Amino acid sequence: MKKAIKKNPDDWMEAVYRIVRQIPYGKVCTYGIIAESVGLRLTARMVGWAMNHAHRVVPAVPAHRVVNRNGLLTGKHHFATPTLMEELLRAEKISVRDNEIVNFKEYLWFPGEK
DNA sequence: TCACTGACCGTGG
DNA sequence: ACCACGGCCAGTG
Numbered sequence: 001m002k003k004a005i006k007k008n009p010d011d012w013m014e015a016v017y018r019i020v021r022q023i024p025y026g027k028v029c030t031y032g033i034i035a036e037s038v039g040l041r042l043t044a045r046m047v048g049w050a051m052n053h054a055h056r057v058v059p060a061v062p063a064h065r066v067v068n069r070n071g072l073l074t075g076k077h078h079f080a081t082p083t084l085m086e087e088l089l090r091a092e093k094i095s096v097r098d099n100e101i102v103n104f105k106e107y108l109w110f111p112g113e114k
Numbered sequence: 115t116c117a118c119t120g121a122c123c124g125t126g127g
Numbered sequence: 128a129c130c131a132c133g134g135c136c137a138g139t140g
Contacts, residue, residue: 012136013136031121035122035123035135042135043122043123043135043136044121044122044124044135045121045122046120046122046134046135046137049119049122049136052120052121063121066121067121068122069124073121077121
């Protein structure tokens with residue numbers, strides 16, 4: 001069940017997914033922060049690419065909690081429905097206005113925090 | 115096989 | 128303050 005990815009546990013993509021899964025309820029994170037947290041030579045674009053394949057991974061990755069640096073819901077178009085990401089965030093008491101998270105910095109979560 | 119692209123971000127002009 | 132560009136990995140034409 002854990003082998004959704006055929007690569008090794010050291011694979012950088014799995015590292016990304018692992019961090020994303022650690023994002024607590026009602027919090028969000030950015031691609032850049034994740035990339036920096038993973039370290040290595042990973043850049044934000046790589047995180048985005050990994051998230052594109054996130055739906056193939058188990059356990060499911062809360063991709064709706066990952067936004068870009070501006071708090072903009074850039075990846076919403078990749079969800080099942082264009083409004084799904086926004087609805088998921090609102091379900092977590094996060095206000096979304098015009099594809100952007102309101103008071104984005106207040107909901108921002110950094111890896112390592114609890 | 116080569117070249118381009120992608121859910122991005124930081125830096126420099 | 129705005130615009131342009133480089134970077135890193137994997138997949139696709």
